[in-house]
Amino acid sequence: MPSRTGARLAAVAEAAGVSLPTVSKVLNGRSDVAARTRARVEQALREAGYVPRSGSRNAPATRIVDVVFDDLVSPYALEVLRGVTAAGSELGTDVVVSRMPEAAPGGPLSPEDQWTHRLKGNGRAGLIVVTSELSLAQVESFERAGLPLVVIDPINLPRTEVASVGATNWSGGIAAAEHLLSLGHRRVAFAGGPVGASCSQARLHGYRAALDNAGVAFDPELVRHGDFGHPAGLEIGNRLLAMENPPTAVFAASDATALGVLEAARRRGLRVPQDLSVVGFDDTMLAGLATPPLTVIRQPLHDMGRVALRTLLKLISGQTLDSHHVELATHLVVRESTAPAADRGAR
Numbered sequence: 514m515p516s517r518t519g520a521r522l523a524a525v526a527e528a529a530g531v532s533l534p535t536v537s538k539v540l541n542g543r544s545d546v547a548a549r550t551r552a553r554v555e556q557a558l559r560e561a562g563y564v565p566r567s568g569s570r571n572a573p574a575t576r577i578v579d580v581v582f583d584d585l586v587s588p589y590a591l592e593v594l595r596g597v598t599a600a601g602s603e604l605g606t607d608v609v610v611s612r613m614p615e616a617a618p619g620g621p622l623s624p625e626d627q628w629t630h631r632l633k634g635n636g637r638a639g640l641i642v643v644t645s646e647l648s649l650a651q652v653e654s655f656e657r658a659g660l661p662l663v664v665i666d667p668i669n670l671p672r673t674e675v676a677s678v679g680a681t682n683w684s685g686g687i688a689a690a691e692h693l694l695s696l697g698h699r700r701v702a703f704a705g706g707p708v709g710a711s712c713s714q715a716r717l718h719g720y721r722a723a724l725d726n727a728g729v730a731f732d733p734e735l736v737r738h739g740d741f742g743h744p745a746g747l748e749i750g751n752r753l754l755a756m757e758n759p760p761t762a763v764f765a766a767s768d769a770t771a772l773g774v775l776e777a778a779r780r781r782g783l784r785v786p787q788d789l790s791v792v793g794f795d796d797t798m799l800a801g802l803a804t805p806p807l808t809v810i811r812q813p814l815h816d817m818g819r820v821a822l823r824t825l826l827k828l829i830s831g832q833t834l835d836s837h838h839v840e841l842a843t844h845l846v847v848r849e850s851t852a853p854a855a856d857r858g859a860r
Contacts, residue, residue, distance in 0.1 A: 552831025596818020686719020746773020
């Protein structure tokens with residue numbers, strides 16, 4: 514005759530439409546159960562009033578999620594991480610920080626599956642990837658393992674149904690360029706991020722839309738690309754300012770890039786904003802510490818981190834998302850790095 518507990522678990526299995534071993538796997542915290550199936554079982558357990566014995570191996574474990582960065586030390590990464598960890602504290606979720614893995618040595622598993630198996634083996638419930646490039650093979654590996662994924666400001670999206678969180682990059686690009694155009698600048702350059710980065714492309718399209726709206730001809734020579742770092746901004750700034758007819762203003766696709774442009778101007782003896790206006794994008798702590806303090810497009814990095822974790826927890830629990838992509842509003846913050854072109858003689 515089955516035990517009373519066994520009978521209750523059998524009823525849970527029937528209610529969830531799964532086998533009794535699957536219920537046992539969920540109770541034991543096993544990782545080889547799909548997220549949606551786990552959510553159905555957990556719901557059936559709650560409805561049945563099942564409470565695991567205190568201290569038993571069946572007691573539910575705290576959820577652990579990975580936050581994966583390309584760059585762990587940038588102010589951008591730190592601000593996003595603050596948002597993720599704040600939400601984790603509120604929602605009872607532990608956050609582990611890691612970097613994108615290097616190419617793994619050969620073996621029976623593909624490099625993508627090696628990474629996924631390591632995450633699952635370490636008890637990860639899902640992961641958030643920040644401004645990193647993902648391959649289709651990686652995304653498919655996560656799906657096979659039932660490992661939910663959310664991407665913040667993706668470099669690329671191998672599949673449109675991948676959940677992502679970003680900012681209104683296009684409207685931010687418009688706002689940055691319109692601000693410079695309103696100050697009388699007509700030679701406005703764009704110092705962008707990687708050519709394939711979706712967020713940088715959206716900012717570029719916003720910049721071009723603002724030029725079109727103002728009747729200013731687009732000059733492809735004024736558009737340069739690099740990564741989002743200070744060295745790339747310095748290189749782009751040097752190239753732009755060495756032109757025979759250089760720009761009087763630069764819209765940079767990140768704060769770090771903008772600081773590189775400021776350094777390029779300083780090395781040439783140019784004053785900001787008297788000789789060159791510069792706008793950044795992000796509003797990290799770098800913007801306020803710059804000399805002069807940067808005019809920026811502020812994106813809500815802290816809130817982006819919070820929303821990313823909340824979205825991931827919905828996926829982990831098997832909920833259906835209303836939208837696979839969430840955009841949070843950006844806005845212009847005017848500081849001391851921009852000034853009217855007439856103040857120094859517009860070119």
